[in-house]
Amino acid sequence: MQEVDFDVLARTIWAEARGEGVAGQVAVGLCIRNRVEADLGHDGKPDWWGEGYVGVCKAPWQFSCWNKNDPNYACLIGAKPIPAAEYARAREAAAVAITSKEPDLTGGATHYYSTTMASPPKWTGHPAKRTVKIGRHVFFKDVP
Template sequence: MLTLPLTDPTQAAARTAWGEARGEGARGMLAVLGVIGNRAARPAWWGHDIAGVCMARWQFSCWNPSDPNRAQALTVTDSDPQFKKAQQMAALLVSGALPDITNGADSYYDTRMPRPPAWAAPQFYRCTIGRHAFFRMGPFGEG
């Protein structure tokens, strides 16, 4: 079993995307990877590089101490086809070749939540992919 924090950018991104969006398929994981890339491209309180962004406290629920996805994200192997796909896409992210399908989003939430988070203001909305609504907040919501 791996231990936290993960420092390898490909592993951190793949496991985060898998932990957050494996139920959304490749497109959902691609969108989460886009958010990770957009955050890493605009260093701020959420981290300064891919692994740092993924491991920032309370930013991706799959890494929260009480989240059941945490143990699964640490132990998933290449035998899982969704994880294998997440690794391939994460490698593209690390190499700078991953397309951003989120229109620059740096934040998202699961639309199945009873109500949107307070930060999810309409002027920051970018798109909805699967069950996730994507927003570009930036350090001050610009962009």
């Protein structure tokens, strides 16, 4: 893994889950890792949600923090600083998510949403199975 992949993963974890505990931040990282490792069509072809950590994190409309209208975007692209201690914590969560050999605490999730949203997103109605709630995030995996 290149440093740019690790950095983008850590920035995404920071923006999506900085208010969560360690488990919540690692869970977001695991969800991203699950997307990176998935082969949606079992065909070896690129998946619609991107390839690799940078591609998955920055795929349009997948992780809202990378949308240009998101208030976190300026920090993600370096126009504003991320507080050093918060970024270091997100990097630690990213390292655990990438290297963990423990069972996936998200149950193989590839999607999540924050319970702070007014209502669950529309995609929760597609064939997806809720796997777990960790902190303020509810995790789902696709059902074949």
